[in-house]
Amino acid sequence: MPEPRRLLVLRHVPWEGPGLVTTGLQDVPTEDRLVVDEADPELPPAADLAGLVVMGGPMGADDLLEHPGLVAERRILADAVDAEVPVIGICLGMQLLACALGASLHPGHGTEIGLGPVDLLAPDPVLDPLGPRPEVLHWHSDAVDLPAGAALLASSPLTPVQAFRAGSALGLQFHLEVDRSLLGAWLAEPFMQADLAAHGISGMAEAGERVLPSLTPAAIRGLGTFAEAVRARA
Template identity: 35%
Template sequence: MRAHYLQHVPFEGLGSIETWLHTAGYDISSTKLYAAESLPALDGIEMLIIMGGPMSVNDEEQYPWLGNEKTFIQQAIDSGIPVLGICLGAQLIASAMGAKIFANPVKEIGWFPITSVPAPII
């Protein structure tokens, strides 16, 4: 099994997702879009993960690879490949599917600890 991820900046890697993929038996490959790497053929990719980044999904003039990436994402979805988007990645999925993407008035950044609470007694 092979999972492929798209990386937009050097500091937005898989994080703990990588451990899960290895535990689940996936081989992992990547495209570093910030380094001008080419998108792969979809053959043999069984999961696509699209990571985050500080750019906007609408910044195609500044980041011309965004247009090709959206087409690639649409083709993966059309091929039935499971696709997961993190932050910018989720926006790219939405854009590839035809949604209008606009700025949130509140800035969101990063991963934060999650604390469980006891279930309520009913």
């Protein structure tokens, strides 16, 4: 009997894990890797995966010399889309996905940090439960163009491409994976504290307490459709 396919999670810093994305996937074998600084990481063939999740991080999607593992991450993202593997890329992961599909990155396009709304522009099973203009968690300054052939799903005035769908892959510039517990872990990290201080941002915990109790159940429902697709391939 063949071994079940795995869910591969690629993170770029230890504290930015998959959070709500893996709710309901405890029965699927999961490989959680941090390969961003490896020159030639050994990643499995994309077609052998049950699913692929690529998380956020403080580096840029074009920082390929400083973080050579990003080259392999781009490659496996492109291969996963070709193989119709369920994919979610979040923040940096979304930017890597867009670049892997030929779109351009715009470093320093505009800083969005904190809880703020996005406009949902087209139906998608992951985003539909959120409602037409959900308030979500942002933490980025780079932006990407929409990949050719992809469907634009969400936008904000500062960041035109907040979410897109390219076949089996979903890119999210915002952090749908974060609940109150994960946000608390982020806010306890010295790096994240320094980033907030550098941008003069306060009150993140209070905003999370206001928004996340209602957002989290909707996020779990939407992300459950990704979990179903992963389980179908496992």
